[in-house]
Amino acid sequence: MLELITYDVFTDTPFLGNPLAIIPDADGLSTAQMQVLAQELNLSETIFVLRPDTPAHRAKVRIFFPKAEIPFAGHPTIGCAIHLSGLVNMAGDGAVEMVLEENAGPVPVSVRKVDGRVSAEFTAPVLPEQLGEIPDIGLTARALGLDPGDISTPVVAAPEVWQAGPDYLLIPVSTRDxxxxxxxxxxxxxxxxxxxxxxxxxxxxDDGAQHFRARxxxxxxxxxxxxxxGSAVVTFAGLLAHHGYCSAQGDTRIRVTQGVEMGRRSEIGARLVMQGGKLAAVRIGGSAVHMSTGRIRIP
Known part of the structure; x- marks a missing residue:
């Protein structure tokens, strides 16, 4: 039997945010076994913790959708780092720095506990890259059951494809409705x-005041x-920087609220670090709540 731990991530409130499954002792599991476990648990992502390749790093991790492995993801990185920090069960405040080895590259993470609230912020392992555009607004609208007038925001007028590990089609929508x-x-x-x-x-x-709603x-x-x-917010940082949303130098902070329509409100913070008019780093932050500890069969 394997230990199984779950967290709700990008929230301070149990039963909100994004559920995450953590297998903390995954050495010896094959890729096929990990995929079976991720499919069985059927959460958006399951993260498996292994011994690091570099001893100075905290852990090597592998992240799976129910149907496929992915090179990097935001809420597993936040939840796993908070769990590995030990701050959840520690009395008083504290701080831990660590590096998680993900398939996309090493991911530095800072974990903090302040007044009982545990949060983490990671630096994305790769910068976002634009892969293309989808100028067909009619197709985009029909694919979502919307009208063409529902597609566009003040930030960008048409869908774009961006990659930062995983890739996403980023679609601007005009209203919350x-x-x-x-x-x-x-x-x-x-x-x-x-x-x-x-x-x-x-x-x-675009809700204004550097706040966005998303699905x-x-x-x-x-x-x-x-x-x-979280990984989609990394790609979104690339889109924002590309369209001149950020100042040429320094940090631009945004907030993203997601999951409201599912009854799983999540709050994601992002820092877009600009140097010389170019995006130099993307940092994603949020909280997590420990939900359960148990055991699961080895496939």
Missing amino acids: ALARARPAGADWDRLTERAGTISTWLFV MFSPAGGTPEDPAT
Whole structure:
């Protein structure tokens, strides 16, 4: 039997945020066994903790959707780092620095406990890269059950594909009402994701004051909808910097609220670090709540 731990991530409140499964002693498991466990647990992501390749690092981790392994993800990084820090069960405040080895590269994480609240912030292992655009607003709208007028924001007018480990089709939506009405719809959805070359779409609304509302759909990846998607926010940082949202130098902070329509409100913080007019780093932060500890069979 394997130890199994769960957290709700990107929230301070139990039963909100994005649920995460952690297998803390995964050495000896094969890739096939990890995939079976991720499919059995059927959460948006399951993270497996192994001995690091570099002794100075805290752990090597592998992250799985129910149907596939992915190179990097936000809420597993936050939740796993908070768990490994030991701060959840420690009396008083504290701070821990660590590096997690992910398939996309080493990920530095800072974990803090202040007044009983445990949070973490990681630096994305790769900078976001634009892969393409989807100028067909009609197809995009039909794929989501929306009208063409529902697509666009003050930030960007048409969907774009960005990658930072995982890739996402980032779709601007004009209002919260349109965001709430959006649903992947049949053959047009299949055509849209095929044209984009990605199975995951992240919709966003600009609420002003550096705050955004979002939803993420990835039914082909085994996640019909995701309550919080930190890696998508990393790619979104690239889109924002590309369209001149940030100042040329220094940090721009944004907040993203996701999962509201699912009843799993999540709060994701991001820092976009600009140097000489270019995006130099993306840092993603949030809290997590320990939910359960148990055991699961080895496949």
